[in-house]
Amino acid sequence: MLTDAELLRYNRQIMLPQWDIGAQERIKDAKVLIIGMGGLGCPVALYLASAGVGELWLADFDTVELSNLQRQILYRDTDIGQYKAVAAAQHLQVVNPHIKLQSLVEALNDDNLLALIKQVDMVLDCSDNFSTRDAVNRACVRADKPLVSAAAIGLSGQLSVFYGSRQWPCYRCLYPQADDVAATCSESGVLASVVGVMGTLQAHEALKCLSGVGEVLYGKLLLWEADMLTWRTLKFSKDPNCPVCGNVSNEVTP
Numbered sequence: 001m002l003t004d005a006e007l008l009r010y011n012r013q014i015m016l017p018q019w020d021i022g023a024q025e026r027i028k029d030a031k032v033l034i035i036g037m038g039g040l041g042c043p044v045a046l047y048l049a050s051a052g053v054g055e056l057w058l059a060d061f062d063t064v065e066l067s068n069l070q071r072q073i074l075y076r077d078t079d080i081g082q083y084k085a086v087a088a089a090q091h092l093q094v095v096n097p098h099i100k101l102q103s104l105v106e107a108l109n110d111d112n113l114l115a116l117i118k119q120v121d122m123v124l125d126c127s128d129n130f131s132t133r134d135a136v137n138r139a140c141v142r143a144d145k146p147l148v149s150a151a152a153i154g155l156s157g158q159l160s161v162f163y164g165s166r167q168w169p170c171y172r173c174l175y176p177q178a179d180d181v182a183a184t185c186s187e188s189g190v191l192a193s194v195v196g197v198m199g200t201l202q203a204h205e206a207l208k209c210l211s212g213v214g215e216v217l218y219g220k221l222l223l224w225e226a227d228m229l230t231w232r233t234l235k236f237s238k239d240p241n242c243p244v245c246g247n248v249s250n251e252v253t254p
Contacts, residue, residue, distance in 0.1 A: 023211035036126035037084040039195030047203035059104040071192040113139035137171035150202040155226040157198035164245030168218040169238040
């Protein structure tokens with residue numbers, strides 16, 4: 001149940017006819033894992049915390065650097081040298097003292113991802129490399145959890161929601177080939193507002209999925225070109241030969 005203080009804090013959401021108290025209680029009961037507390041993870045965590053998602057697990061083993069401050073909006077100069085997950089949790093607890101926060105500073109891989117993801121209701125992938133995204137996707141399919149994934153580089157962004165253990169496609173259905181050769185933000189740069197927009201949209205999709213309000217981007221890829229402010233939405237299907245979710249009945253664990 002929501003407390004009186006929470007009812008007042010979240011009043012502007014609750015008064016929406018599409019949202020109501022039931023939706024707010026559902027997100028309060030949710031436990032969400034955010035992987036990567038960089039340019040995407042910062043706005044994701046800020047909006048989920050502010051909106052009232054009950055528990056956020058922040059995973060990142062990197063530390064804050066001066067070059068991060070241009071776009072990673074949770075951090076300050078005084079955070080330089082600290083673990084991002086720890087500094088982020090400290091700031092988010094001030095933003096909303098009603099939620100629970102957990103910092104995870106170990107590297108995530110096939111050895112620990114599945115056990116971790118089984119404990120949460122949803123995963124938001126805010127990482128910046130294929131190997132991590134691929135490992136997170138595999139674990140989400142095996143654990144039967146939805147995955148909200150975004151990417152941003154230069155003046156471009158993309159967003160989708162995957163649920164490969166159900167009837168919808170997974171990340172590997174969309175990207176069957178490794179893309180670790182693709183440029184990173186440290187190599188090609190990124191405009192601060194681009195990661196802000198994509199991270200905000202990523203949080204928005206998570207809220208829709210957790211609350212049951214609205215149509216989630218399952219089987220759709222949203223593409224944004226920031227220089228021209230153009231949006232495209234592409235549909236894609238589940239690949240029956242996908243090595244990750246093609247034989248989903250053998251992959252899903254209770």
